[in-house]
Amino acid sequence: MSAAIVELTIDGNKVSVPAGTTVFDAARLNGVRIPTLCHQQNETPVGVCRVCVVDVGGRVLTASCVRPAENGMVVSTASDKVRNARRTLVELMMSDHPSPCARQQQSGDCELEVMALAEGAEKPRFARRATSRGRDDSSVAIAVDHDACILCDRCIRGCDDIRHNDVLGRMGKGYRTGIAFDQNLPMGNSSCVSCGECMISCPTGALTNKFHVGTSLRTGEPASPETLHQLPVFAGVSGTFLELNRGAIVVRHFRPGEIICREGEYGSTAFYMLEGRAQVSINTQIGHVKTEGGARGFFSKLSSRLARGAEDHRDEESVRRTIPIDGPADLPLEKPVAELGPGDLFGEMTCMSFYPRSATVRAVTDVTALEMLRNVLDILQRNKNFRGQIEENYRRRALDSHLRSVPVFAGLTTSFIDHLRDKVDLVRYSPGQLICRQGEPADSFYLVRIGFVKVWQAHPGGEMIFAYLGRGGYFGEIGLLGGGLRTASCTALDHVEVVRIGAEEFRLMLEQFPEIRRSLETVATDRQRENRERLAFVESTPLQDFLAQGLMEAQSLLILDLERCTRCDACVRACADAHDGVTRLIREGLRFDKYLVATSCRQCRDPLCMVGCPVGSIRRRNSLEVIIEDWCIGCGLCAKNCPYGNINMHPFPVQIADPDSPGRTRAIVKQKATSCDLCTEHAEPSCVYACPHDAAHRVDPRKFFGALLAQSKRD
């Protein structure tokens, strides 16, 4: 007998295997199957689940996956003692496992549950875990259920030993032990590249592929992993994952003139142009809703129409000359049209955050594009080849217009922007991720490229929100201009991408462009003053009462004195009459003392309506009033977002080119968002003017309720 061969007996059969072979492999090579959970053939055995225990005649049973075979060893893999021990182990794991777990529900092949069923241990005798270890849904592609994890380490070995990504590890001790991404970050915020190895290694439902609405795209040719890997941008993308998500990315062909996506429509996909040229444009008429009297003077009813900023300039109307869209470049306001070509990605916000399409894209030549769902886009965004190309495109084509679209940077010279091109970083953040923290040293200036950022300060009793910033918004200048510390925290509200300009480049910019320094200082001073005023108010008002009804966030409330109001609805009819039959107020809402806070725009300080506007057309003036800019595309997201139902969609008939009859036009109904305009044409809002009982008033809640609140506090 050679020294390199060992002989042993497994379940009564003599077998020979090379020296160094484990008992598990010796059994496997000779057709004896030993159950296991933590061991896979392509991974180094660790022997943590102990399910593969066998009796080798020792004092205790041994884990066969790590125990080397020895000469003369007599192994029993299925004796009563072994089976009882294995059954108890499975029962113990089942008592700590949600049954059925996600994998068992999806495909019925959770290894633990299948094994428990085979062992008759599906209903364990032991008490179940009382507290949950939690879920992590932060990744777009993979769902993590820590409760279903049996700590077998297969995912960790898959990530570290097979893929060499070194993202996964273990954290915690004892009962709190769990798998962790990086330094225990949420998976979506970690450096995970979504290769999918952990998921396919997991024996249970702890790591599962997320199913998305419309996981398979119905139109287009499904793109196989092989086809995709032939494209340079897909080099390095996990084939496993593309296979798992087959159908979530398709090749689409468009003829010249064909619409690829239409503004205002809801969707869930992004497009990556492979060939051809397309035109991106905004077709909704540029203009805001203007309500005014007719030609017959005060006896005529008011009517609403669309007016352009040039003919009806409103106070503090935006000085922006570009419209931010969900694509690689902004559109000029005067002629909102641009061209897209190979390598351009558009529809990211729609795909990642389900915002409405911001613009219409029409094929100019024959176009071939990849259409993908968010799980695929997320994987691509984590792939350095793809990211590299998108960033290069941005630096080359969009940085210039993006910077110049911000009024304070309009004066930057081309040479300085060229200098910045290679200095700026594009950084992505997941929903809820902190971008910078109040009190930390300020080391960068940020410009929002995609998504929405919440600016807030922590105070006893909760956070105070200062602003929501969308594309074109910027932050971080106060810390860099002032004492070097962040004065507020900034958090990503959805999938956010920011352009980060380092402190050094920022200072260089200020030195070279004193007018930009002055503008930024003015903005910083205004923001600080506004923040101070809000804080002063918070400290001087019985906040709980105010906060309880959301009144603190309002600047102007329509209140009805219920002791005077005869419920005649004259206010509602007046509002409807003043706005072509579309009322902007409802005589219902919160009550405060004897006052009813009617459902009408409150000009909130925390205007949630602005979050998600795909073209950034809703914003606040410096006076904090809400203004809807001319380029609103009528998608209605702001109306849905307003928690008080105070934004209405105003329909207008407009003429558009008839695609069925070239050269002719046809009338369609388009909508524009409107909120209470306080009937600015007149000295007094129509609702207040029409109230015969002196019950309706427009008030500043802080002044109006201040005395009441102070009195109630004294009482």
Place this chain on the structure above:
Amino acid sequence: MIAAAILLVIATAIYIPYALNSPQGPRGGSAIGLAFGIVGFALMIFAGLLGARKKFPVWRVGRAQTWMRGHLWLGLVSLPIILFHAGFHMRGTLTLVLMILFFTVIASGVFGAALQIYIPRKITIEVLMETIYEQIDHIRSQLRDEADQLATAACGSLDGKSDVDTAPGGDTSASAVEVGVEVREDARDLLREFYLCRMRAFVEDPARSHSPLGDPPQASGIFEELRLRLPRELHDTLKDFESICDEERQLTRQARLHRVLHAWLLVHVPLSYALLALAAVHAVMALRF
């Protein structure tokens, strides 16, 4: 109000010497009587224009509140001026009818004004869950559905045949099995009987059911008794039932008060139009004949 008071003082100052010095007593056909008639009629027309003003609320022809005050005070002053015009006499059938109409209109207006001061306060205090009047029926149907779902969740099928039947509206989420309320069968039967025999009719139509649940003290007593008889597991359902009944009562109260608040207009407005029409006939006839 000041304008109305001044007008009244001036009119009285003119009328007293005129009445004392007229040999045949004050008459509507005299120059001063005619002037009183014209002014009184003008005031009546102005008061009547409030209706038109309300039809066009965005017309910038003065605040609605100003019009309302004018309607109230000038309308009120029109009474003594018309009496001055008639010399406190009613000659002929048409004049008699006119006067009766006029007094009725003024009285209904004063009554309505008083209601408009009193009732809104009452609604504000008594109806904390006030909603838009036109929405009451809709909210009632929502409450009815909610009550059915709660009953189904707690008692199983309301017909008592099967526990896995769905709630009305096809909502399977409310089935007793899914919600998992485990109570004795007799307790469930008791709750089901209460719901079907007493509460359901009240929730369907609180005004016509004449149910004791419409009376807060009686309702409170009924629920208290049920609480004693039913196991603790069903107390949450009882609490929800109680608040549904409370909301139903409030909606009933609101509807009733709303009708009271606006019902007087059914008298005031048509009679006002009739008054204006007959006053115009009276003016034409008096001037022509």
